[in-house]
Amino acid sequence: MPAVAPIERKESLAEFLQQDLRKDLLRFTTAGSVDDGKSTLIGRLLHDAKAVYEDQVASVKKSKINRSGGAFDFSLLTDGLRAEREQGITIDVAYRYFSTARRKFIIADTPGHEQYTRNMATGASTADLAGYSQDVFLRLERDFLSFASHLGISFVQCIPISALGGDNVVSSSENMPWYSGSTLLGHLETVDFRQARSLDAVRFPVQYVIRPDSRFRGFAGQLASGALQPGDVLVALPSGQETRVKAIVGFDGDSEQAIAPESIALRLENEIDLSRGDMLVSPSKLPAVSRSFSATVVWLHPEPLRVERPLLLKQTTRLVKARVRRIRHRINVNTLQNEPAEQLEMNGIAQVEVETNQPLFLDAYATSRATGSFILIDPFSDATVGAGMVRETFLDNVARTEERDRAALGVVLEDVTAEERQRRHGHKPGILLLGNRGFLAKSLERALFDDGFHVVVLDASGVLLPALRSFLTSLYSAGLVVLCVNASLEPQDLAGLSAAAAFQPDHVVDLSATDHRSNDAQIARRALSFAEKLRLSPDSNASQKGTPK
């Protein structure tokens, strides 16, 4: 239905076209029980926003049916559209489209359901009796806010309207002088609906690999969140490989930037293992890589949800085998109370624990809708049986072996060994005790650092022995050369260090006990020659295993 606000006469067509490109798109829905007046409200909104044809209005005027008690039954406008489009077939949701000078709107016109929203029904039926009283409105607002807080809805805007009278729907009401806020349409036109996610939380599920010839490999998909530019570093999941964006390619030429929810194609700087179902993410804000998580599930099938039943789960572009391990509780939609449940009937909502056979790259639904939502599919009938919203992305109360943990990551994990660190640093770790020669320590640090050593000064003044041991162990384990000053250590105190991986006594030299007549230059020479012995010989660099790229 090409419903659009008429062009103002003063505005040229070119201006209209320019302005139209700058409109954004807001989807919204109505919620309420049967006969709450959803159709009347949508009809009123479309009518007052001049988004219906005159002949449609005329046909409603001519209609013998009028359930509204007023001169014009706005619900017929909505239901008339509905009937026209559905031709008698029961429909779960119908969409209506209209636009104003500021925005384009898609209304998901949902039918009321007896089973749901009795709370809202109470609210709405009270409102019928409200007249235009501010006190009644304030009471309803308070009740609704308290109800909404239980649902975890953080931003609620209450607007007193009458769909029957058209008060505050599109134009401000004269009947409610006490209300100075925006009208419903005014609110819809200006409300900011961007998900407050930072630019750097990139989630790019790979949807399709474009490979026109052997030289070109493009990764296509819809950017689920964040923004991307050429040169950005990304991590591929599940491989964990790092890469960089070479270009954002497109039919209209390369782009300098892409923002969610654009559908884009990326060229990457290096060849990495990446296919449909994998995900490119920003290294600074990783999603959970998880096989077990908790979720709020809505069950959509006549056959109830039972635990341990085999299911398929689709999340982003990933399809995996899954099962519900446990139903924590069912949520009573009217009282919002938790109830114990063995199974979940159609239209039931429950908190469940899900386990998948392959890892998913997850965010909580509250943080990221696109990476926190999933559907459940029955592998035998292929029917879509459930919809889920991720809550906790990782469950650690699920007993698992270390191997399974690693399998969950989809990569083989190996501990970082002392040898690997030594290869990277080019030297073994070492500890030099330098007594109270703080100045010497600083100049040695400079000299050794410039000579390629990973070296640090540890000033132990005031540090108690157990803490000092712990510091030394950490720094030693990290593979560093430690210049320790102001430590009053006895040889036996270093015994605690032997717990550190690959600790060797000959990696420690105590220069603090050096004859006080020795000058700094002599001590420095001894320190430098000791450090030289820590250096790896060139041939021990030969093995590249575990060396980072």
Place this chain on the structure above:
Amino acid sequence: MTFPTVQPPDETLLPEISDASFAPVLDRRLGHLATLEAESIYILREAAAEFSRPVMLYSIGKDSSVMLRLAQKAFYPGKIPFPLLHIDTSYKFPEMIEFRDSYTREIGAELIVHQNREALKSRAKERIYSFRDSQGQWDPKNQRPELWNLFNSRIEKSESIRVFPLSNWTELDVWLYIHAENIPIVPLYYARERQAVVRNGSIILIYSPDELLPGERAQRIKCRMRSLGCIPCTGAIRSDADTVPKIIEEMISFRRSERENRAIDHDEEGSMELKKREGYF
């Protein structure tokens, strides 16, 4: 072309960020056409990735032209990874066949033409994926709920799914996109002086004297087609709209006037609705 991004309408409505270390939130977002484009390209890629033998129904009309452009964009720089299927149900205007052949050749798309006297009868309600059983039947009770952008493409061998990537596009969006993207369309959409007769209140284009009924005389009428339905009697309308902006202007002004011609109303509603029912794949 690239679409301008949209500045927030009112900065005061932005959520306040008290934590100074919080990374900046997006200060721009997509306009409505760019949002529709992104969604449609996503659906096209899903269809190409998840189905074993996808084919795109191509009707030569303006919606098909938009679909083709979206498919080009979705798989660029690769070719469109599925053939186009034109089901030639009945009489077509010569300009359409000419346009079909030259345009698909130009963009390098694979075209299959299937002669079929019977129009496809199927209903898809307002879904993006509509499921059809092994008999090709569409059962309204056996349709899958569509949540977020997660489509269930699981089917058995003999079953099929019709995919409709333009589900959220209105007629006006289609025209705005054709304008913004400069997409070629069949010249019949543009107003020109054409040989025609007025038959039962409809303007019928005449290509050869054989098409005239007894007593009819062809005359030159400045007119254009508002839709290129597969019905032979698709009528033209009197119009001066010979550019896309003028067509858009005409469309918007039609909304306010009493729609003088019922047949036209029907067509206008019909072309998009028909597609919605038939789907594309």
